[in-house]
Amino acid sequence: MSNQQVLNPDALFCNTEKQDMFITGSEAVKEAIKRSNVDMAISYPITPQSESMHLVGDLYAQGYLKDYLRGENELAVMSEVAGASMGGVRVFTATGGPGTLRAFEMFSTWSGARLPIVCAFMTRGLNSPLTIQPDNIEMAHILDTGMIILHAENAQDLYDMLLKAFIVAEKPDVHIPVGVFADGFFVTHTRDRVRIDPESVKLPPYDPYSAPVPVIDMENVPVRLMRDPFVMKSNFISYAAHASWQQEIMAAAMRSRKYLDKYLEGLMDIHNEKAKVMVVASGTAVSQSREAVERAKNEGMDVGLIKIKCLRPFPVEKIKAALENVKTVIIPEFNRVGWLYREIKSVLQKDMEVIGAPRVFGGMTMPAELILDEIRRCQNG
Numbered sequence: 001m002s003n004q005q006v007l008n009p010d011a012l013f014c015n016t017e018k019q020d021m022f023i024t025g026s027e028a029v030k031e032a033i034k035r036s037n038v039d040m041a042i043s044y045p046i047t048p049q050s051e052s053m054h055l056v057g058d059l060y061a062q063g064y065l066k067d068y069l070r071g072e073n074e075l076a077v078m079s080e081v082a083g084a085s086m087g088g089v090r091v092f093t094a095t096g097g098p099g100t101l102r103a104f105e106m107f108s109t110w111s112g113a114r115l116p117i118v119c120a121f122m123t124r125g126l127n128s129p130l131t132i133q134p135d136n137i138e139m140a141h142i143l144d145t146g147m148i149i150l151h152a153e154n155a156q157d158l159y160d161m162l163l164k165a166f167i168v169a170e171k172p173d174v175h176i177p178v179g180v181f182a183d184g185f186f187v188t189h190t191r192d193r194v195r196i197d198p199e200s201v202k203l204p205p206y207d208p209y210s211a212p213v214p215v216i217d218m219e220n221v222p223v224r225l226m227r228d229p230f231v232m233k234s235n236f237i238s239y240a241a242h243a244s245w246q247q248e249i250m251a252a253a254m255r256s257r258k259y260l261d262k263y264l265e266g267l268m269d270i271h272n273e274k275a276k277v278m279v280v281a282s283g284t285a286v287s288q289s290r291e292a293v294e295r296a297k298n299e300g301m302d303v304g305l306i307k308i309k310c311l312r313p314f315p316v317e318k319i320k321a322a323l324e325n326v327k328t329v330i331i332p333e334f335n336r337v338g339w340l341y342r343e344i345k346s347v348l349q350k351d352m353e354v355i356g357a358p359r360v361f362g363g364m365t366m367p368a369e370l371i372l373d374e375i376r377r378c379q380n381g
Contacts, residue, residue, distance in 0.1 A: 002128050003200065004037075004064075004199075004200055004201060004202040005036075005200055005201050005202070006037070006201075006202060006203070006204050006205070007201050007202070007203070007204075007237065007267075008204060009167045009203060009204070009263075010034070010304055011092070012197060012201055012203060012270075013164065013217055015264060016197045016198055016201060017164065017198065018195040018196060018197060019195070019196055019198070020087060020193050020196075021043075021083075021125055021193070021194050021196050022191055022193055022194075022308055023155065023191060023192070023194055024051075024188065024189055024190060024191050024192075024267075025052075025122075025152075025154075025155040025182055025187035025188040025189070025190065025192075025201075025313065026048075026051040026052040026055060026188050026189065027055060027296065028047070028155040028156070028158045028159040028162075028194050029052040029055065029056065029094065029120055029158065029159075029162060030055035030056060030058070030059060031159055031194070031196050031199075032159045032160075032162035032163045033056050033059060033064070033065075033092055033162070033204075034064050034156070034199060035163060035197055035201060035203065035363045036090070036092070036163055036166050036198070036202065036203050036208075037090065037097040037200050037202040037204065037205050038064075038065055038090050038091065038092045038166075038204045039066045039067065039089035039090045039091065039205075039206070040065065040066060040067040040068065040069075040075050040084050040089050040090075040091045040092075041053070041056045041057075041065055041066065041067075041068050041091065041092045041093060042068075042069055042070070042071050042080050042084070042091070042093050042374065043056065043057065043068070043070055043071070043077065043093060043094070043314075043333075044070060044071045044072075044073060044076070045070075045101065046068055046074070046096055046097060046098065046099040047096075047097075047124065047132045047184075048094060048095045048122045048124055048132065048184035048188045048189060049099070049120070049122040049152075049184075049188070049196075050187050050200070051097040051189075052094055052122065052188065053094050053189070056068070056092070056094075058075075060274045061151070062329050064344060065095075066089075066108070072308050073234050074095055074099040074103040075098050075102055075105065075106065076105050077093055077095070077103065077190075077310070078093070078095075078103040078106035078107070078110075078119075079106055081106075081110075081117055081119075082109060082110055082115055082117070083164065085110075085113075085115040085116065085117050087116065087215065087216055087217065088206075088209075088215035088216070088217060089206070090116075090166060090205070090206035091117055091118075091119075092117075092118050092119070092120075092161045093117070093119050094119060094120035094121070094122065095118060095119065095120075095121060095122075096121055096122035096123055096124050096184055097122075097124035097125065097126055097132070097138060097184070098126060098130075098139075099317075100121060100123075100138045100142065101126065101138065101141065104141065104142070104145075107145040107146075107147060107177070107179075108146055110145075110147065110176075110177040111146025111177060111249050111310045112146065112174050112245065112246075112249065113148050113213070114176060114200070114211070114212060114213045114252070115170035115175075115176075115177055116170045116171070116174075116176065116177065116179070116206070116211075117177040117178075117180050117351055118162065118164060118165045118169055118178050118180065119177065119178075119180070120158070120180050120181075120182065121138070121139075121142075121179050121181045121182070122182055122184045122187075122188050123135065123136040123137075123139065123181060123182070123183055123184050123323045123361070124138075124184040124185075125137070125139055125361075125363060126138055129187045129195070129244075129308055131362060132184075132283075132363075133185065133362060133363020134183050134184045134185045134186050134334060134363055134369070135184075135186075135334060135335055135361050136181065136183055136283060136333075136334050136363060137334050137335040137336065137337060137339075137361065138346070139181055139335070139339060140335065140337050140339035141150070142179065143263075143311060143312060143339065143343075144312075146176060146177075146246075146249045146250070146253070147176060147177040147178060147179050147253075147312065148165075148168065148169070148174075148176060148177070148179070148195070148260070148309055148310070148313070149178075149181065149226030149311040149312040150165065150178065150179070150180045150181065150264075150309060150311070151181045151182075151282040151283045151305065151308065151309065151310075152180060152181065152182040152183075152187060152193055152258075152283065153187075153282075153284060153286045153309055154187060154284075154287065155187055155190070155191075155192045155194045155282060156192065156193075156195065157182075157309070158180065158182045158187060159194055159196065160264075161180045161202075161264070161309075162180050162266065163197075164177050164202070164263040165178035166179055166203060166206070167203065167259070167263065167298075168176075168211075168256055168259045168263065170206055170207075170208050170211075171255075171256070171259055172211065172212055172370055173212075173252070173255045173300075174252050174253075174255055174259065175211055175212050175213070175252065176249060176252050176253060176256075181283065182225050182283070183284040185283040185284050187284060191360060194208045202374055210344055210374060213365070216252065220299065220307065224315050231364060234292075235294045236368075253312055253313045253333065256292060256313060257313055260310055260313075264309050264310065266293055266309070266318075267308070267309055267310040267313075267315040267318060268306055268307060268308045268309055268310070268315050268318060268319070269306070269307040269309070269321075270304065270305075270306050271293070271304055271305045271306075272280050272293075272302070272303065272304035272305065272324050273304060273306075273322060274304070274325075275302050275303050275304030275326070276302065276325070276326060276327040276328070277294060277301070277302070277303045277304070277326070277327060277328045277330070277375060277378045277379065278279075278303070278304045278305070278306060278322070278323060278326045278328070278329050278330070279292065279303060279304070279305045279306070279321075279330045279332065279375070280306045280308065280323075280329055280330070280331050280344055281305070281306070281307065281308070281331065281332050281333075281340070282307065282308040282311065283308070283334065283339055284334060285332045285333055285334055285366065286305075286307045287370050288332065288350070288366045288367070288370075288371060289305055289332060289368075289371055290305065291368035292368040292369075292370075292371035292372045293305045293358070293375075293377060294377075295372055296370060296371075296372060296375045296379075298340040299376075301376070301379050303375055304320055304326075308340070311340075311343070314343060314347075318348065319344065319347055320347055320348070320349065323348065323352070326352060327352060327353065327378075328352065328353040328354075328355065328378040329344065329352060329353070329354045330357070330371065330374045330375065330378065331354070331355065331359075332358050332359070332366060332370070332371050332374075333356070333359045334360060334361065334366065335359065335361050336359060336361040336362075338356040338359060340378075341354070341356035353372075355374055355378070357374055358370040358371060358373075358374060
């Protein structure tokens with residue numbers, strides 16, 4: 001809106017006077033987009049994401065967005081979002097669960113085309129019998145699509161991460177998409193206190209001419225999206241071109257670390273770093289872990305907690321250093337496959353007990369007692 005003041009990111013993130021709002025995660029999405037100076041949003045409804053994009057549509061009606069439309073289906077939405085980003089606008093969308101999988105083809109395309117799209121993923125169950133209940137198994141599928149992946153613990157994280165994702169994604173030395181994940185219902189439909197920036201301020205607009213790839217406009221018409229025909233052939237030059245480009249996308253994600261470190265205040269948080277038993281979690285599982293660790297402390301047990309905020313780029317060296325002197329690692333998850341367990345296990349270079357439990361899925365909650373039981377077993381073993 002014309003009456004919103006543009007602030008540079010550092011001033012908006014750090015120097016504005018925050019106000020407390022008691023809102024759901026879906027409403028936190030709305031508040032983040034209201035201040036993100038977004039040009040266009042494209043939506044398609046799917047639970048538990050539908051409410052957030054409905055609220056973004058209200059922002060369009062109020063004049064905070066230049067354009068808003070509903071796509072034909074999830075794949076169409078993600079294709080349309082790609083076209084909008086190629087045209088040089090700041091664009092936002094959201095999806096979740098089966099919608100994520102139906103649109104899956106486009107996520108690697110976003111990364112390969114160096115499109116700074118921000119997408120909110122509200123996770124839910126995937127497998128039959130169909131469920132709309134919380135489950136973040138879809139994150140296992142999307143980890144290696146080339147995008148930056150952030151995992152929100154609560155509505156505050158969701159608000160902060162979305163607002164900051166646009167700035168990180170659009171850095172010229174990054175310029176790849178950012179997926180901000182939140183565990184459906186646990187975050188999207190639960191009310192919490194969230195510290196919000198004044199609605200009178202917004203981020204600076206996106207400058208597409210600072211992008212490392214040409215924007216498609218009247219000066220750079222889409223005559224040839226692929227600059228050289230050899231990329232479609234089966235020969236050594238084609239293989240080398242594709243391989244080097246995939247390496248560049250991975251390098252772009254690595255270059256995002258310095259910005260994520262700054263804006264997220266680190267890719268992970270560590271509490272009680274000298275403990276010999278450490279709980280490692282991301283997303284909503286962090287909240288349950290906090291309660292379990294506090295109760296373990298009251299029982300006289302020495303336990304630490306690592307909250308992982310960013311899964312791509314994965315903070316490999318920081319995790320190695322944090323777990324260097326740890327005896328046992330406990331990894332609670334809201335999915336059946338244990339994708340975070342696999343990620344943590346893959347970076348550890350020494351023998352230590354790594355417990356991929358508790359795991360709940362299909363919409364079940366995770367009482368803190370389940371984590372506390374694992375802690376007690378480690379202390380008594």
